[in-house]
Amino acid sequence: MAKTKQVKTVLVIGCGRMGASIASLASEENKDVTVVDIEEDSLKRLPASYGGNTLLGDGMDRDVLVRAGIKQADTIVAATDSDNVNLFIGFLAKTLYQTGNVVCRLYDNSKQTVVEDRDIDTICPPELSVRAFKDLIDEEVSPDGHQDS
């Protein structure tokens, strides 16, 4: 009990561009990573340097998730191309396996309300892009004083 776990385990569902990048980043940080995708070709997105595990299978399937190590995972990132699948997996991880960190990728940020107050985090790339874009514009504009009035 007192033993602190050294290596954090991360489970990534969906090996699209985002899933693959998160997985390889986590693996560079020496985390114990497993990526699951339903398509073999998607798993090829992982860089040659990726040192984690891969599993071919449906991330909605409980048996696949168990084989991927959901019971031991500290973090699960649901990054398939479907918001509802990501929410489903996130909610499943939280409800049935009490996974500590649960992150769901959403295209439609309004769906975030469904997991509010459930200790599930969401990332919405379009929203982040817009924010970053806005910051860039603000930076560009402010020094010249064009926007100051």
Place this chain on the structure above:
Amino acid sequence: MAIKTRKIVISGGHKKVHYLLQSLAPSKHRIVVINKDKQFCKALSREFDGATIIHGDASEPDILEDAGIAGFDLAISLCNRDEDNLVISMLMRDIFDVKRTVALVNQPQNVEFFDEAGIDSTINSAKVIAGIIEQHAFTEKLRSFTPFENEELMLVDIEVPEDSPLLSKKISDIKVPEGAVINAIYRDQKAILPRSETMIEAKDRLIITTFKKARQKTVKAILEPNAKPKKRVF
């Protein structure tokens, strides 16, 4: 008998929605249908002018907002993907305060999870069908069930097997579960209206009226050699 009118929203599905609308049409329920298939929505709105048909994805909060279903009595989700039904049901319940949620669950393994997630009722076709098959495997002597209009009573037509506990017994001595009555016996193609002294023979076809809830017990009493029905009725 007045049935309370309810506000019902039905998301996803095709044939099931059509069937539901048909059976609900005579009622006074307020019905909203949300469906992603535009052509299907058009066809539905032509056929059912009493219902509100909305083209859109019911898992998007904006669509639900526009549909005006907040506070509805019942949300039925019939999509063919479990994740859609889960997200829709959760939105309906948590964000739009719908009182009761019913979801189709396509994968049997997800039934338990939907229950845990607090979806009020789940419908899983595989489980329903498995139940029916089980019943039929057990009751191969059963010729038919005919539900009455109000579905409270059923007419059962069943053949008495060679090892039935009812053999060589007078009708008056037979223990049939409460809520069931033997109306007629077909023996060698002839109908007999049973009297208290009539004896049951193997291969008799019994026509029984039974309350739906007593159906299973009634069938057991006739077919299972060791069944011990509790109540004596005849």
